[in-house]
Amino acid sequence: MSIRIIKQGVLDTIQDTGRYGYQHLGINPCGAMDTFAATVANILTGNEKNEAVIELHFPASSFLFEQKCMIALSGADFCPVLNNKPIPLNTTVTVGENSVLAFRQFRHGERCYLAVHGGFSIEQWLNSFSTHLKAAAGGYDGRQLKKGDVLYLQEPLFNFTLYHTDFFVLPVSIDVFAFYDHSPKIRCIKGNEYDWLEDESKKIFTSCSFHITVQSDRMGYCLEGKTLSTTINKQLISSAVTKGSIQLLPSGQLIILMADHQTTGGYPKIAHAISADIPKLAQMRPNRIVQFKFITLLEAEDLLLLQHQYLQESNEKINLQLNQFFSYANY
C-alpha cells in the first residue's frame, strides 16, 4: 500500500537531514533546506528525526493516499487541503484510504515538508535518503517526484481506524512561531576574508539590505544589493565551504550557500549564516530582503542548542500524546 503522486509539483524531492561522510569525495550533503521543519514533521508523525520526508515547493504535488496513514506538514504554508477541506500545519493528521492531499495557493514560506508515519519504503544511498539531483542518486530514483510515482510506506506502529470521517486532525501540535520571526535579520559570524572588505563595504554589509534574487535555488541564494569591494585582490586557493557560507562574487555581489552547495569554492568568504538561522533563511522567498548581523561563535552555538532542546522536549511530549491517543483506539 502506498501514496501515489497524481499531480506533479515544480520541485518535490525526498530529503532527510543530509548525507555526511562523503564530502572528501566531492559528494555534497544535500538534505532538507529547512531541517527544523523536516524534523518537526517527523516528530509529529512519531518518526525518527532524520526519517525521509518530501520537500515541496509551490506549486506542489497532489497525493492520493492509497492506504490510511498518519501525516504532518511543516514549513511553508501552501494552504493544504485534504479532500478539499483545509488542514493545519504543524499538527498530526490521520488520513483515510483514498484521500487526496493538495495545496491550493501560496501563502508564505518557500518549502513545505510532508512526513508520513513510519517513513517511506525506499533505499538509502550512502547512508542517506536525500535526493542528490546532480548525481541522480538517492531519494526516489535520484530525481524529483513525477505524476504516477508510487511511494510505498513502512509498516505503521499504530492503528489508524477512522470512523465517520475521511480524516481526523489530532489535538497534537508543535508551536514553531518563535523560530520563524518575519524580520529580515540573518545572524552570522565573520568569515576568513571579512577583513579583505574595504571599510565602506564592511559598513554596507551590516547596515544595508540585500534582495534575494529569483536565481536563488537549493544550491544558493544569490543576493542583490550595493556592490562590495575588497582592498585585497588575490586569487584564493580553493578550500571547503559549508551550508550558510556567504561568498563575495567577482561582480561584488553576495551568494549564500544552501543545501545543494558544492563542497569547495574559491571565492572570498565574507561571513557565514549561523546554523540556527538557516531554517528561517530557507523559508525566505525571492524578492524578500535580508540584513546581516554579526554575533559571536558562542552565541551561534547556544542558539542552535536552544533549537535542539525545543525539538527534544517536543519529541518527548508528542510521543507521549500519540501513545495516549492511540491507546484509546476507538475514536
Place this chain on the structure above:
Amino acid sequence: MSVKIQPTGDHALTVTFGDAIDESINKQVLSFFHFLQQQNIEGVKDFIPAYSSLTVVYDIVTIRQHHGITAFEYMHNQIENGLKNSNVEAEESTRLLHIPVCYDVSLGIDLQEIALQKNITIEEIIELHSASTYRVYMIGFLPGFAYMGRVDKKITVPRKSVPRKNVDAGSVGIADFQTGIYPLNSPGGWNIIGQTPVLLFNKNYKEPCILQPGDKVKFEPIGLEEFEDLKS
C-alpha cells in the same frame, strides 16, 4: 607559514597548512586527513581536504551535550593535539591509476584552440599531457571531480571566459596548471582536450568515486575505435 586553525561558520573549522598550491603542503594536508580519519573524534561529520587546507565539519549539538566547552574549543583542542601527535611525513597513497583517454579532435573540442593559443601542434599537446604523472590534490566541484596537477607550462591555458552549458561526462580538461575529468554531465569552463571511456563516478558502486585525494594518475592515449569499444 605556521599552521592556522580558523572557524568556517559555526559548525566547521579549517586547518590551513600554507598559502600555495604545492605538493609538500598538500602532502601535509592529506597525511593529517588520514591521521584524523583514524582518531574517531566525537561529533565529526566530514573532513574536506583541499589544496592547502583541511576542513572539519562537526555536529555542535553532540559535542555540547558531552563536553563543558564550546564545540569550536573542543574541536580546536582535538586538532591541536592531533597536530602534535601526527606524523606529517606519514606515508602517502601509492596508488597509480592509468586512465585511457581518447584525444581525437571530435572529443577534444578545444585542442585546436589550445594549439593556436600556445603555438604548438595537437600531437605535442597530447604527448605533453600524457607524459606526466599527476597528483590528485583534492576532490571538489562535483562528486568525484579530481583536481590534478601539474600540467606542463607549454599547455597551460586559463578557464574559458564563458563556461559551456554542458560538458559530457568523461571529458578531460585543462584549467591553468590543473587537469581534471568531468565525472558527470555538467556545465563547465575547463578546456576540453579529450575524453575517457572510464566512469569516474558510479552511484551503484560501493566506492562511487574512483579517484581519491593523494592518488597518482597517468593518462594513456587511445584511438577513437578503442574508445568506442571501451565505452560500450
